[in-house]
Amino acid sequence: MTTTTPNTSHETEASRADEPLLVVEDLAVEYESAGAVPWRRKVSRAIDGVSFEIFPGETLGLVGESGSGKSTTGRAILRLNDAAAGSIRFQGTEVTTLGRRTPLSYRRDVQAIFQDPNSSLNPRHVVGRCVDDTLRTHGVTDPGERRARAEQAFDQVGLSTDHMHRFPAELSGGQQQRVAIARALVLEPKLVVCDEAVSALDLSTQGQIINLLADLQAITGVSYLFIAHDLGIVRHISDRIAVMQRGHLVEIGEAEELFTNPQHAYTRKLLGASPASKPEGRDERRARREAFRQMHEAETQLA
Ligand SMILES: Nc1ncnc2c1ncn2[C@@H]1O[C@H](COP(=O)(O)OP(=O)(O)OP(=O)(O)O)[C@@H](O)[C@H]1O
Ligand SMILES: [Mg+2]
Numbered sequence: 001m002t003t004t005t006p007n008t009s010h011e012t013e014a015s016r017a018d019e020p021l022l023v024v025e026d027l028a029v030e031y032e033s034a035g036a037v038p039w040r041r042k043v044s045r046a047i048d049g050v051s052f053e054i055f056p057g058e059t060l061g062l063v064g065e066s067g068s069g070k071s072t073t074g075r076a077i078l079r080l081n082d083a084a085a086g087s088i089r090f091q092g093t094e095v096t097t098l099g100r101r102t103p104l105s106y107r108r109d110v111q112a113i114f115q116d117p118n119s120s121l122n123p124r125h126v127v128g129r130c131v132d133d134t135l136r137t138h139g140v141t142d143p144g145e146r147r148a149r150a151e152q153a154f155d156q157v158g159l160s161t162d163h164m165h166r167f168p169a170e171l172s173g174g175q176q177q178r179v180a181i182a183r184a185l186v187l188e189p190k191l192v193v194c195d196e197a198v199s200a201l202d203l204s205t206q207g208q209i210i211n212l213l214a215d216l217q218a219i220t221g222v223s224y225l226f227i228a229h230d231l232g233i234v235r236h237i238s239d240r241i242a243v244m245q246r247g248h249l250v251e252i253g254e255a256e257e258l259f260t261n262p263q264h265a266y267t268r269k270l271l272g273a274s275p276a277s278k279p280e281g282r283d284e285r286r287a288r289r290e291a292f293r294q295m296h297e298a299e300t301q302l303a
Contacts, residue, residue, distance in 0.1 A: 019092075020053035021190055021223050022077065027051070027086035029072050045084065046072045047247040054191065059217065059224040061238030061255065063231060063270065068244040070227045074193040077225065078112050090191075108138050111184040115196035117176035121168040127179045128154070128164025134183050153182040156219075157212060174205035178212070185216060195227045206230075210237055231271065235259055243267045 027050040035042040047069035054060045062070050075081040076096075077088060083096040090110065098106070114120055121130055131150040140146050151161055157178040168176055177197065184192050194213070198206040214237055217224065228234050234241060235255055242252040243264065251264040262268045 018056055021056050021058075021091060022054040022225075023087075023089040024053070024073075024077070025051050025087045025089075027073070027076060027088060028084045029069075029076050029081050030084040045247060047076075047244075048085075050086070050244075050247075050249045052242050052249060052252055054223050054225060056190070056223060057217065057221045058240065059214075059226050059238045061234035061241040062225060062227045062244065063229075063234050063241060064244030065270070066229075067246075069247040070244055071195055072247075073244070074112070074195050074225060074227055077191075078110060078193055079106070104138060108187045109190045111187065111189040111192045113177070113180050113184050113192060113194045113197040115199050117173070117180040118168055120180060121176060123168055126165050126167055127171065127176075128161075130179065131164075131183050131186055134186060138187055149186055150182075153186040154179075156185065156216060157182045172205075173201050174209060177201060177205075177209055181209070181212065181216070185220065185222070188220065189222060191223045191225065193225045193227070196229065197226075198233065199229060206233065213237065243270065 028045055028048045030043050030045050032041050032043050050069070050073055052060065062073065064070055072081060076083055079095065079098070079102045086096070088095040090106065095106065121127060125133075128150055131153055132146050135146045135149060140149065150164065154161065154164055159175065159178050159182065163171065163175065163179075168179070171179065180197075197213075198209045201209060210233060213224065216222065224237070226234060226237055238255045240253060241255050241258045243250050243258070243266065245266045251258065251262065251267045253263070258267065259271065262271055
């Protein structure tokens with residue numbers, strides 16, 4: 001483990017000199033659907049020829065219009081969709097040819113946060129149990145250790161031990177999403193696929209959760225594949241951004257560069273269609289995170 005120094009932009013540049021954590025190459029995913037007649041099933045390619053890399057500690061934003069293949073790409077990385085062609089290498093290991101059951105180590109290292117936390121939390125269990133179950137599944141047998149790690153995870157996401165004893169329905173949307181983040185991060189993963197992780201939240205909660213994700217990244221060095229519609233949010237959190245159109249990746253580049261100097265006509269169209277293309281530099285971004293951190297500390301002291 002490396003020491004937990006803050007992940008400044010300078011370090012992000014440095015870490016990019018490392019080996020990539022994830023290499024996606026010429027990836028294709030197909031869906032099969034019922035045809036006009038049952039014996040003629042239709043196969044359609046949802047994504048094709050998709051290639052990109054994610055480096056340690058980096059956030060890669062993934063944008064594109066609805067149906068362009070963002071979730072399909074994320075789900076292939078999570079092994080929820082099979083690859084029809086191409087390759088996904090995680091820390092040098094080919095992922096697409098692993099057996100039917102995803103190895104536990106991969107399920108630990110690559111986590112997901114989806115749009116609707118409610119659907120991924122068991123309504124019949126208190127949320128502390130959800131995190132406990134995750135630890136148990138991953139071989140943490142000592143109940144005392146599980147409890148300590150769950151408490152630490154809840155604390156990291158700004159929830160108290162009191163919240164651990166509540167059912168999902170007794171939490172706000174933002175709190176539920178914090179539980180989903182706690183569960184995703186408790187195993188100290190290397191990559192988290194965030195698929196519209198804040199899209200269902202109101203604006204101020206979105207900001208808090210985004211800053212929380214950025215803070216946790218600074219502490220843990222986790223990488224994010226950040227899928228979202230909202231270009232303002234993606235610009236705020238991403239180091240680089242990839243743009244998808246109709247199943248293809250049409251442009252990828254440094255976040256600010258992509259916003260200020262988009263190369264592909266589709267990217268220009270997408271940015272033109274976005275109401276939130278106000279520039280925010282790294283200094284502003286850091287200042288905002290710092291303000292959030294102070295606010296969070298103040299809240300914790302009050303609690
Ligand atoms: N389970 C499925 N079966 C058949 N086709 C699917 C399935 N899931 C997605 N598709 C199709 O694959 C394409 C890509 O869908 P995907 O969900 O990856 O898009 P997306 O970019 O995540 O869109 P959104 O922004 O609306 O979430 C679409 O044409 C979609 O209709
Ligand atoms: Mg989607």
